[in-house]
Every structure is written in structure tokens, then in C-alpha cells.
Amino acid sequence: MKTKLSLLILSFLFVAAQLFAQDQFTLAKEGQQAPDFSYEISEGKTQKLSDLKGKVVWITFFATWCGPCRKELPHLQKDVYEKFGTRTDFELLVIGREHTWEEINKFKTEQNFNLPFYPDPKREIFSKYATQNIPRNFIIDKTGKIVVSSVGFNEAEFQKYIEKKASLLAK
Numbered sequence: 001m002k003t004k005l006s007l008l009i010l011s012f013l014f015v016a017a018q019l020f021a022q023d024q025f026t027l028a029k030e031g032q033q034a035p036d037f038s039y040e041i042s043e044g045k046t047q048k049l050s051d052l053k054g055k056v057v058w059i060t061f062f063a064t065w066c067g068p069c070r071k072e073l074p075h076l077q078k079d080v081y082e083k084f085g086t087r088t089d090f091e092l093l094v095i096g097r098e099h100t101w102e103e104i105n106k107f108k109t110e111q112n113f114n115l116p117f118y119p120d121p122k123r124e125i126f127s128k129y130a131t132q133n134i135p136r137n138f139i140i141d142k143t144g145k146i147v148v149s150s151v152g153f154n155e156a157e158f159q160k161y162i163e164k165k166a167s168l169l170a171k
Helices: 002-025 067-084 101-111 155-170
Strands: 038-042 045-048 056-062 090-097 117-120 136-140 146-151
Touching: 038 117, 056 067, 056 155, 067 090, 067 155, 090 101, 101 117, 136 155, 146 155
Parallel strands: 056 090, 090 117
Antiparallel strands: 038 045, 056 136, 136 146
16 A cells, blocks of 8 residues: 555656646746747748737647657648648648758658648747747637647647637637
8 A cells, every 4th residue: 555655646746747847848828928930931931920810820849850749740730730721710830949941841751741841940939939848839819829838749638739729710
């Protein structure tokens, strides 16, 4: 019985430490206005997040070498982009942390993705939202407020984010 209690306490402390660690690395929190940033939509052509006001925006930060990111991206393509990508009131931004156009385009081709990838070679965008840990997802409502902020990939949680996004689009 003592062993079970000790394991339970250790498990609780581990989970609590993980939650605290994730929170301390997150700079952009749910309920806050999303930090504005400029991003390259094609080589040499930029756009601002604030230009997308009036749309629901899903931002994913990833890296090509990240295992959990590689698990999440197929779900992002199939369950989000292929179902909602053509809507005029929705925008998906898949941002490659510390990646260039060349790296992103190579990865996109090799993995057979058609997601809209954008580079963030110097972490300039990522650093407005978090200090570390990927994948990260931020869903922003039509007024520019963050309604979902997540780190890591869990398929059940990811489905909840899709439902949240769908409810925002229904408004």
C-alpha cells in the first residue's frame, strides 16, 4: 500500500511539474490578444497576423526533426486543412521554428504535405508565443483573442481543439 501511495504521489508531482514547466514557457496565454507578427507568405512577400482579423486562425509551431510534430502534422492536414482550408473565414499557419524556405519546402515535398508552411528561421515569431517546446498550437478567434494554447501532441486533445475551432467558425 505504501508503494502504491508513493507511486501515486510521485506521478502527481511529475504531472504537476510538467504542467508548471509548460506554463512557464508559454508567453501567449488563453484569453489574451494574440501577439502580432509579420511572416513571409512567399519569398520576399510578407503579411501580418493582424491582417487576418475577422478570421479564425490556427497557428502551429513545429520543427522537421520533432517526433511529436511529425505525429501531429498528418492530423493537421487531414482533420483541419483538408476540411476547413478553403473557408474564407479560416486561416492555418504552420510555422517552421528555426527553418528556412528551402528546409520547409524540402520537408513538405518529402512528406507529401499540402499544408501552408512558413519559415521562422530566427525564432522571431515563436519567441512572441513561447520560449521552448513544440509542437505548439494556438487558436485565435475572429477578434484576435487566443482561445486555445497547447503544447505537445495528444490525439484526444487535438480532437477537442478541432471541435473548438469548428464552434468558433459556426459563430
